[in-house]
Amino acid sequence: MNWSDILTTTSALMQGMGVVLILFFAVLVMSIPLGFLLTLCTRSRFAPLRWIVNAYIYVIRGTPLMLQLFFIYFGLPTLGEPFVTIFFDAMTCALTGFALNYAAYFAEIFRGGLLAIDKGQYEACQVLGLNKWQTTTRVILPQMIRVTLPSITNESITLIKDTALVFSISIPEILHYAKVAVSRTGSVYPYAIAFVVYLVLNTILQFVFKQLEKKTAY
Amino acid sequence: MKELICVEGLKKGFGGQMVLTNVNFSVAQGDVIAVIGPSGAGKSTMLRCLIHLEKVDGGTITVEGKPFVKNGVYESPAQIKQITSRMGMVFQSFNLFPHLSVRKNLTMPAMLANGQTKEQAEKRAEELLAKVGLRDKIDMMPSTLSGGQQQRVAIARALMMDPDIILFDEPTSALDPQLTAEVLEVMRQLAAAKMTMLVVTHEMTFAREAANKILFMCDGEIAEAGDPKQIFSAPKDSRLAEFLRGIK
Numbered sequence: 001m002n003w004s005d006i007l008t009t010t011s012a013l014m015q016g017m018g019v020v021l022i023l024f025f026a027v028l029v030m031s032i033p034l035g036f037l038l039t040l041c042t043r044s045r046f047a048p049l050r051w052i053v054n055a056y057i058y059v060i061r062g063t064p065l066m067l068q069l070f071f072i073y074f075g076l077p078t079l080g081e082p083f084v085t086i087f088f089d090a091m092t093c094a095l096t097g098f099a100l101n102y103a104a105y106f107a108e109i110f111r112g113g114l115l116a117i118d119k120g121q122y123e124a125c126q127v128l129g130l131n132k133w134q135t136t137t138r139v140i141l142p143q144m145i146r147v148t149l150p151s152i153t154n155e156s157i158t159l160i161k162d163t164a165l166v167f168s169i170s171i172p173e174i175l176h177y178a179k180v181a182v183s184r185t186g187s188v189y190p191y192a193i194a195f196v197v198y199l200v201l202n203t204i205l206q207f208v209f210k211q212l213e214k215k216t217a218y
Numbered sequence: 219m220k221e222l223i224c225v226e227g228l229k230k231g232f233g234g235q236m237v238l239t240n241v242n243f244s245v246a247q248g249d250v251i252a253v254i255g256p257s258g259a260g261k262s263t264m265l266r267c268l269i270h271l272e273k274v275d276g277g278t279i280t281v282e283g284k285p286f287v288k289n290g291v292y293e294s295p296a297q298i299k300q301i302t303s304r305m306g307m308v309f310q311s312f313n314l315f316p317h318l319s320v321r322k323n324l325t326m327p328a329m330l331a332n333g334q335t336k337e338q339a340e341k342r343a344e345e346l347l348a349k350v351g352l353r354d355k356i357d358m359m360p361s362t363l364s365g366g367q368q369q370r371v372a373i374a375r376a377l378m379m380d381p382d383i384i385l386f387d388e389p390t391s392a393l394d395p396q397l398t399a400e401v402l403e404v405m406r407q408l409a410a411a412k413m414t415m416l417v418v419t420h421e422m423t424f425a426r427e428a429a430n431k432i433l434f435m436c437d438g439e440i441a442e443a444g445d446p447k448q449i450f451s452a453p454k455d456s457r458l459a460e461f462l463r464g465i466k
Contacts, residue, residue, distance in 0.1 A: 123271055124313035128379060129303045129331035138326060142317045218317050218359050 009181045009190045013197055016174035020163045020201070023094060023173075027159060030099040032152075035106025036141075042111060053107075060104035066165050069097040073169040094166045098159070105155055113148035114140070146216045153209040157202050174198070219246035221283075222383050222414055223268065228277035229290075230263055237263045239438035241277070245383065245416060250409040252425035252446075253418045255435035256461055261418040264435065265385050268416070270302050281305065282382065303331075306376030310388040312368045314360040320347070320371050321356045328378040339378070346374040350404050366397030370404050383414040390421060402428075422465060426450055434458045 041053040060068070073093040076083040087093050117140060125135040145152075164175040174194055181190035221244055228241035237260045245251060253261045266272040268279060276290040286293050286301040293301070314323050324343035328334045334342070347353045350370040352363075360368055369389055376384050386405070390398040402424050409415060409428045419425060425432055425446060432449040434442040434457075442455040453459045 118311075118313070120309060120311050120313035121315065124309065124315070125327075126271065127269055127302075127305070127307040128327035128375070129299065130327060131331075134330050138330070139315055139317075143315075146317065216317075218361055 005185070006189070006193065009185070009193055010197075012181055013174050013177045013190070013193055016172055016177045017197075019091075019166065019171055019173040020160065022091075023098060023163045023166065024156075024160055026095055027098040027102055028156065030095070031102035031106055034099065034103035036110050038103055038107035039110040039114065042107065043114075057104045057107055060101055061108070065097065065101050065162060066168055068101055069094065069165060069169050072097045090166070090169050090171045093169060094171055098162070102155065102159060106152075109148050109151045109155065110144060112151070113144040116147045117143050142216075146218070149209065149213050149216065153206065153213075156205055156209065160201050160205060161198060219248055221245070222247050222249075222281065223416075224278075224280040225264075225268070226278045226280075227289075228264065228267060228279065229275045230260075230267055230272060231275055237438055238267070238274075241435075241438070241440055243433055243440055243443060245414060247382075247414055248412045249431055250413075250415045250429045251417065251431045251433060252429035253416065253433045253435060254420070254422070254425055254461075255441075259435040260438045261435050262387050265307075265387050265416065265418050269305050269307050269385055270298055271307075303379070304382045306379055306381035306384040308369070308372050308376050308384060308386045308389050310391050312360075312365070312372045312392075314368055314372055314375070316360050318360075319356070320352070320358050320360065320363070323360065323371060324375050324378050327375065332379050334378075342378060343374070346377050347371070349377075349407070350374050351400075364397060365393045366400045369393065369397075369401045373401075373404055373408075383416065384408070386415060386417040386419070388418050388420065390419070422450075434461070436461070 038053050038057065041049050042057075044050055072087055073090060076087050087096070121139055121143065122135065125139055130138070163173060166173055167175045167179075174197055178190045178194035182188065223245040225241055225243050228238050229236065230238040241260070241264055253264070255261055263272060267274050270286070273292070274287055274290060278285050278288045280286075281301050281304055284297075284301050286298045292298060314320075315326075318326060321340070321343055324346065325334075325336070325339035328339040328342065329336060344353060344356065347356055350373055352367055352370055352374070355363060355367060355371070360371065363371065373384075373389075389405070390401050393401060398421065402421060405415070405417070405424070406428050417424075417429070427446075429446055432444060432446050433440050434449065434453075434455065436455075436457045442449065442453065442458045449458070450462065453462060
């Protein structure tokens with residue numbers, strides 16, 4: 001193995017970087033708001049909505065993400081239309097599966113975040129005449145985000161690593177290209193490079209979230 | 219003097235346990251009323267019912283001639299909000315918004331809930347902070363202030379909404395004696411400026427010197443009401459006499 005081999009393999013692995021980044025950002029953008037919506041539903045006064053959302057969170061958290069991806073990609077299209085059309089593309093399946101899965105986890109994180117907010121904050125809002133929307137967006141949400149930021153970081157690290165699961169529904173990402181390189185070279189070092197790539201991604205991620213934590217500190 | 223608040227037959231229980239059995243009193247404009255009594259007498263609950271942080275089980279609360287609950291039946295949420303918006307409240311634990319600067323703690327609610335423009339709110343915030351002696355802290359975060367300073371900011375925040383009356387729920391109970399003194403000084407200034415105040419407190423010196431009327435609460439009712447001189451020197455109710463003996 002020489003430097004040019006490493007360079008060739010690394011650039012081969014980089015072909016999978018796009019998929020990882022798209023999955024990462026798209027899933028975060030979709031699942032964080034969806035997760036917060038689910039949290040609000042679990043606090044709804046309308047009991048059936050609470051039951052449905054709690055059951056959803058229970059099922060999603062209690063079953064493997066890979067099974068959920070298989071269910072969407074291989075399973076749903078067997079039911080015919082409209083699933084055949086909707087879930088024709090593997091990336092659509094991956095985005096759907098990941099967003100639905102991560103939303104359930106974020107819902108639980110946000111539930112914990114809301115529990116951490118003092119009742120006095122709601123009371124102060126009420127006596128000052130803020131309505132529910134103003135209370136939520138101006139007072140509760142900013143504090144909840146601050147409280148949950150370490151857990152969000154944790155979940156994001158897991159998300160980067162979980163993107164490797166789309167390998168199983170035939171989306172070529174970093175792991176796929178590493179495996180191809182291993183077969184081609186008969187050597188283990190492409191896997192070692194994959195280790196480094198994931199580590200670098202997560203190092204950047206942790207740095208960004210640390211800055212965010214510092215910025216939102218009070 | 220114009221009657222600001224009138225409370226008749228107020229009842230409130232928690233899980234079958236009656237906390238307020240029958241509370242009756244009124245507050246006139248300019249009154250500084252100290253509510254005293256042993257722990258568990260229902261003082262804080264009574265105050266929280268007045269500003270609709272707790273729902274009453276019975277009775278009538280009238281604010282400036284308009285009842286928002288009549289014989290235990292509430293008006294519409296919009297009307298309750300409109301009527302209770304004439305009152306401000308200061309909490310024992312301050313309840314400042316920790317993620318906002320002192321300035322924003324004051325201006326945000328004033329702009330959102332009281333319709334003040336940014337310029338009006340900023341100007342008023344500066345005036346009120348100067349009044350409570352914290353003009354130089356305007357851009358600080360609440361966590362960097364002492365408890366006494368936080369409570370003075372909370373008082374300024376309540377004043378931002380131009381309330382007709384401020385309810386104080388044990389405003390100095392979380393503070394050491396020195397910080398208590400600085401908060402009480404601000405409250406004395408408000409009293410001197412004829413701000414109407416209803417103060418649940420364990421500070422007997424403040425009650426004696428700053429209040430014009432004392433309500434002694436015990437066992438969920440107002441056991442005795444009167445001016446400070448009479449209450450402290452010639453109590454009629456035996457429970458009040460015992461309470462006063464206990465704190466001496």
